[in-house]
Amino acid sequence: MTVGADLGKTVRLIRRLLERAGTAASGLDPRTKVLLLVCISVATLVARGWPKLAILLALALTWTVLASVRTTQRRPRLFVWAATAASAIGLALWAGDVPVEPFVAPVVRMVVLLLAGWAFSRSTPAGELACALQRVRCPKPLVLIVVAARSLLGLLASEVRLAHEGMRIRAGCLSPSRAPWKRLKALRRVSVAFSARLLLRSDQMAAAAESRGFSRPGARSSLRAIRLRLADLVTGVACCGAAALLCLL
């Protein structure tokens, strides 16, 4: 009972610490997070050998954990579990002295890039990112693409989900044919209907964008005031230094 209570207390303490660290990490200036993402990406593509890749994997995993504990999800996402499983496999391969190149390293690199990308997108709202891009004088079309990209991805995901639901509902009402050519015909119909629907949606999105003044020339302003703090400076210097060491050594 006492051991169980102690264990529970320790888990709660670790979770609290992680949440604080996660909040601090996501509170960094978006420009710092962009720098962190670029450094990890470049180092991952350049680094050779297990130790360097393992360091990068550990870094990306830490960022992912910090980004996921801050969010209010009740259960960890499948993606995080998959990445953790992939990392465990990678560590097992390392421990088993399996040659890194040419097969294992690309997989590890991909996992690192996916983890870092997910952590970045999870901890950086599109509005903040757009504001940061404007500060570094990015062209307005690029800023608008950033603002709209996530919305478009979300819309696409929801359209795919609805199309899948539509297929399931039809299958529930009607008895689908098992003949291959009829199935192909049905698949063609689904694809055509889905494409037509996407075209319709894109028109509606364009109309909505226009009715919000997206087409106005000149700079956008931002509700959020972003500014670089000491933590940003320390993190920026540390990640640039670490990336340089990993690339050069």
Added chain:
Amino acid sequence: MLRLENLGCALGGGRVAALRGIDLTVEAGEFVFIAGRSGSGKSTLARCLCGLTPRIFPGRVSGRIELAGTTLDDLRPWEVVQRVGFVFQDPSTQLFAETVEEEVACGPENLGLPPSEIGKRLQWALEAAGITDLRRRRTDALSLGERQKVALASVLSLRPSVLVLDEPTSMLDEASALAILERLSRLAADEGVAVIVLEHRTRYIAPYATRLVILREGAIAYDGPAEPIRHEGFCRQFDLRHSALLEPGRAPAATPCSRAERVASAEGLSFAYRRGAPVFSDIALDVCSGAATIVSGPNGSGKTTLLKLFAGLLRPTGGRVCFSNHDPSASRAGPAAGIAFVGQEPAYLFRHRDVESEYASWQDAGDDGAVSHGLLTSLGLWDLRSRHPLSLSEGEKRRLSVAAAIAAGPRMLLLDEPSVGFDGYHLERLLQVLDDYTAKGGALLVASNDPDVLQQRWPRRCDLAGL
């Protein structure tokens, strides 16, 4: 403020005259209610007022639209949005940002306003739409009704002098709908905004509208005071909704459902989305053959979720749903055969190029290959049989999906907000068709916030409020 002179609009490459000779002047502070049958040109008129037709949506526009003395053609798109705000019929396509706060601030940010002004407008718009509690919520986690309020707030934050709203209360519960209309009415009276609302739910609008415009086949059939809308004869003349038209009498008391009559049942049903709090818990509900059951409740109370659980599209987190002694939630292959579900996005059920073949594809042809078109005629779709299903108006799409789903002959029919986009005439027909379906032994489960549906004499109720 807003003046239309001989406005016309032809769609479909000029073949269909959606609007004809519209002459209309709307002054500052007016609350104009535009009504008319489904497909009478209301949405087309709204799109023309904002300049979206022909800029985005295809159509040949003729005549003249004037905003505060300036012709619409002389204004650039971002100049128009500062004068005319447009809330679309389908709020899902109107949201861009991840959170409600970012969404509402998006318009003023695009206009390059200073942060202090954006903050003020954000707060004002959230209060005006009654969604200050949703400020930090993610937009993809909102119900359609909540999205409708967010879409309204995001347009209000642009502070337009003319506000055009296409069915702004179609997905809202009664309290939210009345609160929104009350605020819009104050906006018109206190701040001189010209509010133009295109709606079918006459009972909500009637107390607030200062003027009524009725469209019939693309032309103005009535332009005058809104008072006559309270009279049954007037509503019947223009096929508008009126409580007396749809009042079938006192609802009989619900009788317990016997085991033989029970088509589906939920026991101890609970559900929570992955990132959210429980939507509801411990629900018990029987759906019986030959009877309709209505699921009601405020926006976000889980009506759609409950229907999806019955359809086997979601898996419950607790309890179970049984369909004819079978557990659909345990099946990975799809909903149990014999269940038809028409959701809030019915267009995803369509696969064919025209209304007639779409409808025919949902029913088994007889021995001679003949297909019955009875429901197409009953629901007023026969004249539209050669149209592409996706080119129909929202109300027409719903009519087609309900007709198709019934034609498939399911044992249980699940309808989510089936009356959105329905005028009085077609709503009456729809309710008759649904009564016929239950009279033939079908089990009907309807989720709705529409008072014209809720007042039906269907005795079985499930109110999710407060669960």
